Amino acid sequence: MQTAPSSPVGVSERHTTVPAPSTLQPDPNGRAHLIVAAPGGRPVADLVAALHGPVEVLVGCDDEPGELEAALRERLAQASVGLRLYVAGSEGLVRRVTRLALEAGMERDEIHTEVTASAARPVWCTHCKAITPDVSTTLVRCDGCGRTLEVYHHFSRRHGAYMGFQADAELPGDLPEAQTRWP
Amino acid sequence: MAVTTLAVRVAEARALAPDVRELVLEPVDGTPLPPFSPGSHVVVHVPGERPRKNAYSLACAPWSTDRYRIAVRRLDAGRGGSVGVHARVAPGDVLAIEPPRNLFAPVARATRHVLVAGGIGITPFVSYAHQLRAEGVAFELHYAFREPGGGPLLDELEALCPDAVHAYADPTGQTLLAALDDVLSRRPLGTHLSVCGPAPMMDAVVALAGDLGWPASRIHLERFSVEAGPTAPFEVQLAGDGRRLSVGEDESLLEALEAAGLDVPYLCRQGICGECRTGVVDGTPDHRDMFLTPEERASDAWVMPCVSRCAGAGPLVLDLP
Amino acid sequence: MPATALSVPSGNSPEAIARFPFPFEADTYMYATNVEEAERPHPNGVATWGEHVYDIDEHYRFEIAERARVLAADPARCQVMPHMRLAAWDVVEDATTRLARDFPAHFSLERRGTERRWVNRLLELEQVYVVEDDGSLPMEPFEWITRQLQEDVELLDQRGDDLYFDAGILTFGADWSLDFDLGMHFLEIHGPVPRVHEMGVIPRAFQFLQRLTPGVAYRRTNWTMTVGRRLDTCTEVYPEWGPDRASLRYEEIGERLHLRVEVQHFVRLPRSNAVMFPIHTYLASLDEICTIPAWAQRLERVLGSLPQDLVDYKGLTRYRDMAVDWLAERNATRTEDPR
Numbered sequence: 001m002q003t004a005p006s007s008p009v010g011v012s013e014r015h016t017t018v019p020a021p022s023t024l025q026p027d028p029n030g031r032a033h034l035i036v037a038a039p040g041g042r043p044v045a046d047l048v049a050a051l052h053g054p055v056e057v058l059v060g061c062d063d064e065p066g067e068l069e070a071a072l073r074e075r076l077a078q079a080s081v082g083l084r085l086y087v088a089g090s091e092g093l094v095r096r097v098t099r100l101a102l103e104a105g106m107e108r109d110e111i112h113t114e115v116t117a118s119a120a121r122p123v124w125c126t127h128c129k130a131i132t133p134d135v136s137t138t139l140v141r142c143d144g145c146g147r148t149l150e151v152y153h154h155f156s157r158r159h160g161a162y163m164g165f166q167a168d169a170e171l172p173g174d175l176p177e178a179q180t181r182w183p
Numbered sequence: 184m185a186v187t188t189l190a191v192r193v194a195e196a197r198a199l200a201p202d203v204r205e206l207v208l209e210p211v212d213g214t215p216l217p218p219f220s221p222g223s224h225v226v227v228h229v230p231g232e233r234p235r236k237n238a239y240s241l242a243c244a245p246w247s248t249d250r251y252r253i254a255v256r257r258l259d260a261g262r263g264g265s266v267g268v269h270a271r272v273a274p275g276d277v278l279a280i281e282p283p284r285n286l287f288a289p290v291a292r293a294t295r296h297v298l299v300a301g302g303i304g305i306t307p308f309v310s311y312a313h314q315l316r317a318e319g320v321a322f323e324l325h326y327a328f329r330e331p332g333g334g335p336l337l338d339e340l341e342a343l344c345p346d347a348v349h350a351y352a353d354p355t356g357q358t359l360l361a362a363l364d365d366v367l368s369r370r371p372l373g374t375h376l377s378v379c380g381p382a383p384m385m386d387a388v389v390a391l392a393g394d395l396g397w398p399a400s401r402i403h404l405e406r407f408s409v410e411a412g413p414t415a416p417f418e419v420q421l422a423g424d425g426r427r428l429s430v431g432e433d434e435s436l437l438e439a440l441e442a443a444g445l446d447v448p449y450l451c452r453q454g455i456c457g458e459c460r461t462g463v464v465d466g467t468p469d470h471r472d473m474f475l476t477p478e479e480r481a482s483d484a485w486v487m488p489c490v491s492r493c494a495g496a497g498p499l500v501l502d503l504p
Numbered sequence: 505m506p507a508t509a510l511s512v513p514s515g516n517s518p519e520a521i522a523r524f525p526f527p528f529e530a531d532t533y534m535y536a537t538n539v540e541e542a543e544r545p546h547p548n549g550v551a552t553w554g555e556h557v558y559d560i561d562e563h564y565r566f567e568i569a570e571r572a573r574v575l576a577a578d579p580a581r582c583q584v585m586p587h588m589r590l591a592a593w594d595v596v597e598d599a600t601t602r603l604a605r606d607f608p609a610h611f612s613l614e615r616r617g618t619e620r621r622w623v624n625r626l627l628e629l630e631q632v633y634v635v636e637d638d639g640s641l642p643m644e645p646f647e648w649i650t651r652q653l654q655e656d657v658e659l660l661d662q663r664g665d666d667l668y669f670d671a672g673i674l675t676f677g678a679d680w681s682l683d684f685d686l687g688m689h690f691l692e693i694h695g696p697v698p699r700v701h702e703m704g705v706i707p708r709a710f711q712f713l714q715r716l717t718p719g720v721a722y723r724r725t726n727w728t729m730t731v732g733r734r735l736d737t738c739t740e741v742y743p744e745w746g747p748d749r750a751s752l753r754y755e756e757i758g759e760r761l762h763l764r765v766e767v768q769h770f771v772r773l774p775r776s777n778a779v780m781f782p783i784h785t786y787l788a789s790l791d792e793i794c795t796i797p798a799w800a801q802r803l804e805r806v807l808g809s810l811p812q813d814l815v816d817y818k819g820l821t822r823y824r825d826m827a828v829d830w831l832a833e834r835n836a837t838r839t840e841d842p843r
Contacts, residue, residue: 016696029396030396032396080368080369080371081374081395081397082395083372104372104373105371105372105373105374107400109399109400110398110400124684126681126683126739126742127740127742129580129683147743152696153696154684154696156684156688157687157688158688159684163684163739165739165742166742166746169742169746169747170746170749170822171747171750172747187719217718217719219718219775220774220777246618246636282718283718283774284718285777288662290663290664291588291661291663291778292585292587292663318589318590400664450715
């Protein structure tokens with residue numbers, strides 16, 4: 001997307017790719033429910049109580065994110081249409097899990113999310129394609145190529161990440177002040 | 184704008200059932216017919232005292248370029264198009280048809296398809312079956328029909344894809360629903376459901392799917408007809424030049440406008456797709472479509488001329504030149 | 505293979521300038537859905553453009569080579585999701601058929617049932633293949649045909665009431681990334697564009713695309729500016745072309761600053777029901793624009809009156825004022841010295 005060296009241009013709320021904030025509500029149309037929650041995060045007992053049909057809860061472990069993803073893939077491979085997925089946790093967890101669920105054949109109206117913890121988000125570098133996780137500032141050093149990236153207001157569900165591109169491409173070294181926007 | 188038509192000759196015509204007639208159509212000049220996407224239909228210009236334009240699914244392989252096949256169920260309570268196909272079209276006749284268009288294509292991303300057909304609703308799934316089989320995509324076709332001996336096109340579908348076809352002689356519709364209760368409870372993520380048939384059957388299948396947790400994004404429908412209801416003549420006025428038209432009891436508002444030389448855009452001609460939406464300046468429409476929202480209907484600012492009429496004798500004043 | 509762009513070709517011949525798709529019909533510019541029927545000549549005040557969906561012009565060999573260079577460096581510029589296979593073959597059939605009909609001196613297509621024999625004389629390429637048989641082509645079909653086109657081509661999968669960007673090639677894009685946007689639906693891709701939503705342009709464009717049926721192609725134009733005669737201005741290589749924006753000097757404007765126009769076509773594909781957007785990018789330097797006085801004057805007025813948010817969105821911020829001054833000076837000189 002074409003950008004200004006100054007602040008981002010106005011964006012339509014209805015059509016922006018940036019995910020709107022949402023809170024988890026029990027989905028009355030689901031026949032079975034799978035909840036993915038962050039450890040020590042939002043309590044899900046009230047959600048579980050409000051759901052009709054079988055409910056399973058998977059709790060992520062910060063030290064072993066791979067295990068959660070493997071468990072989730074296995075559940076989704078066995079699941080039937082009628083399942084609803086609820087994800088509560090950091091922005092990073094929510095976007096990663098959503099991406100995985102879409103790849104496994106879930107539809108967007110079967111997935112409900114709530115960012116309950118850090119809003120720090122994954123940023124995809126347009127130049128080297130690496131994803132730098134847990135970015136809370138408007139500028140970030142890319143984990144892949146070392147460029148300073150501007151975190152742009154454009155989000156991809158497929159990558160589960162926000163777009164980043166070199167912030168000082170036009171005048172190398174000319175960088176605005178980085179702000180903490182997504183703590 | 185005027186739609187281009189293709190000239191086709193009726194190569195064959197035969198009865199597939201007492202009320203279902205098959206027509207095989209070949210290009211008049213030998214030019215290949217356009218290939219199409221599964222689920223496509225063609226609008227056939229049915230000749231007669233009052234010409235009709237009716238949409239029929241192409242019930243043949245989507246790569247057919249030498250001939251098209253349609254299967255038409257006779258609706259005596261309709262406006263005469265299907266009766267015309269049965270009574271007034273014979274082999275050797277030349278018909279005008281519009282090029283294929285599609286309001287019911289299969290979801291390309293689906294990894295499995297559950298296809299449910301009721302009666303003549305089988306026709307769009309013939310092209311689906313050819314395509315999905317050729318691509319090796321998993322699918323199952325559940326076909327319910329009233330006759331104990333089998334429905335139209337069943338034999339050839341069973342020959343084409345024997346493992347995929349499940350046939351139900353089902354006068355009440357309950358056998359199909361009982362089977363689907365099981366099927367729709369046990370399908371993997373990535374499966375999509377497509378349904379075509381009479382309105383009550385479709386409504387029951389959609390309700391069942393909803394109860395079993397299928398979200399709207401996985402359910403795809405092609406509705407073949409909207410309940411017709413009684414028709415009475417009424418007056419129309421065009422807001423542009425003030426011209427008055429009469430709409431007879433056996434023609435639609437759209438047909439009357441076309442007969443008067445107006446080019447109203449259309450696609451399905453069945454009250455479903457929204458293409459013919461026309462502004463209403465005065466008068467009260469009698470809404471019979473499935474496109475307008477309740478608010479739009481209540482506002483009396485719009486009408487779908489392909490199926491809707493006027494409440495009373497009119498004049499219904501339309502925002503047309 | 506050099507990592508950076510090949511040395512630039514010579515600019516446009518006078519014939520090419522005459523056929524340039526000058527995009528401004530008025531002295532001010534605002535977004536509009538501005539769609540019209542395709543495959544008919546569009547007068548630009550000098551000659552016409554727009555007779556064909558796929559345009560083969562004097563830059564063909566250069567742009568084909570440039571596309572190949574970009575793809576070698578970054579294969580992710582061309583992606584086809586598996587379910588778009590049928591749409592890919594629709595593009596092969598559509599492009600080969602149109603090119604053989606529109607440019608018979610350069611291309612020929614023989615058909616026998618599902619067999620095809622394709623000849624591209626410009627690239628000295630001959631290929632026999634079977635439609636919808638992937639194995640009969642030397643590479644993935646969409647890539648095979650688009651490597652022979654100057655157009656970027658984007659494919660939208662019709663899924664119920666929505667259109668998803670699930671395949672495409674983008675080697676000559678104007679500051680966006682195919683790899684990032686792949687998989688988004690139509691309304692989302694245009695999310696970051698200012699104003700288009702309030703004005704209803706995007707929803708109307710979307711309704712228009714929903715109603716497309718196979719058979720009639722439509723088109724519209726889009727425009728921006730590029731410093732340097734550079735086709736690949738995708739976001740991936742922003743570090744390569746970004747500095748040019750900041751380094752442009754007044755005396756270089758005529759030669760280095762280019763008006764960049766996209767002619768976009770919209771075609772509903774028959775076998776897949778997908779919507780295809782071929783996009784042909786044309787560049788003309790301001791010196792070349794100035795060979796047509798009416799264009800130079802109009803461009804000055806359009807640039808001068810462009811609202812700041814559009815200036816910023818189109819990436820013109822650093823040099824808009826300078827460009828307007830430069831055009832004003834050239835246009836004033838012309839007025840003082842009529843010939």
